[in-house]
Amino acid sequence: MNVSIVDYKSGNISSVINSFKEVAQNKKVRIEVTSDLNKIKSSDKVVLPGQGSFKSCIDALNTINGLVETLDNFAINIKKPLLGICVGLQMFADVGYEEIETKGLGWIPGKVTKINNQNGEYKLPHIGWNEINIVKESKIFKDIEDNSHMYFVHSYEFIPDDKNVILATTNYSSNHVCVVEKENIFGTQFHPEKSDKTGLKIINNFINL
């Protein structure tokens, strides 16, 4: 099996690469870090990481000619499993409001807005380990207990229109969406690659889908 981690020169993806390689080492899985459109197209699974702002990630995707179309095709037409991590998940939305209103990939209708910090009562970014509340069972949660801890770093949250796509939430000032699934498209707001053994399980479950 080939898993492609999309390298679109936005943010630091070495931890994502290391964690996928760690999980894949005893399997017949090849982890490819690439921005090559043909490689992405022929992959069995795609990972879309994302760090920095919504706008900077979308801009970076657009810098590589044909990348957005290739990802669109993979996610919407080919319908093979795709995992978005952090801003990678946020970009599924129609629109994001970080820095400036920016059009997203539009795979899961909804928007990305700043977390309400209740007039400074909650510090932002939301950094650290928080529990996930699983609201819907999924293969991605195999061997993951409800209220497991995951590592978060974000100031913005994804608000999907259709609440049925929500698999888990986390509470920080209010409940935020932290795992979504829509057909073949998965996303985590937390960083499974930095969430120790539980996070590696999520990665393992994605590889095993």
Added chain:
Amino acid sequence: MLKNRIIPCLDVKNGRVVKGINFVDLKDAGDPVEQAKIYSDGGADEICFLDITASNENRDTIYEVVEKTSKKCFVPLTVGGGIRSIEDINKLLNCGADKVSINTAAVQNSKVVADSSKKFGSQCIVVAIDAKQNGKKWEIFTHGGRNSTGIDAIEYAKKMEECGAGELLVTSMDRDGTQVGYDIKLMSKISSKVNIPVIASGGVGNLNHLLEGIKLGGASAVLAASIFHYGKHSIKEAKEYLDSKGIPVRI
């Protein structure tokens, strides 16, 4: 609920872990990769490497340490010490660091913080503030605590938040290495003035000091070195202690 983090800090020199008492008189406490792995397996919420002699020596050893560690530890890894430029940050992140902590360079030129948080995202930019009490105020020190600057620590903290720092790592130079506890006044002053998380550092000698840092100092995370290194306490003991006192921790 968001948990308070416990961060063991490993001082690294020439690829080996050391811990200075007030930044001198160094002892060797082993291999950083192995130590980091022991800490992450033991429940550390993050690992911090501080390259203590980076300002004046060859830095290449730290890149190797970071690269090896990030292949074995799957919790966040912060690296600080001697970071001068966007290029240094880029190199560390590429080696597998998740965050970098910038100290002297941020004092000398706040643009480094503004530019790097824009380029890499605030989530990976930690500004390290070394402060020493001077009358009723706290003054910023640079170069591993050797140089005074005359800059007010509280105002500087606010400025760094505005520049885009994702977190502040606040070390009391008066307390560092003394094991008498964090400078709680300094921590609480800064944490109440900024809206980004504060990591308390400098002076931990027992588990109650960690509790004070969070409860009285308002810190989101507590950093300590020697109480963990020499086996005085494990991360697990620290978490169980904090849990028994009602502090939310990841167990």
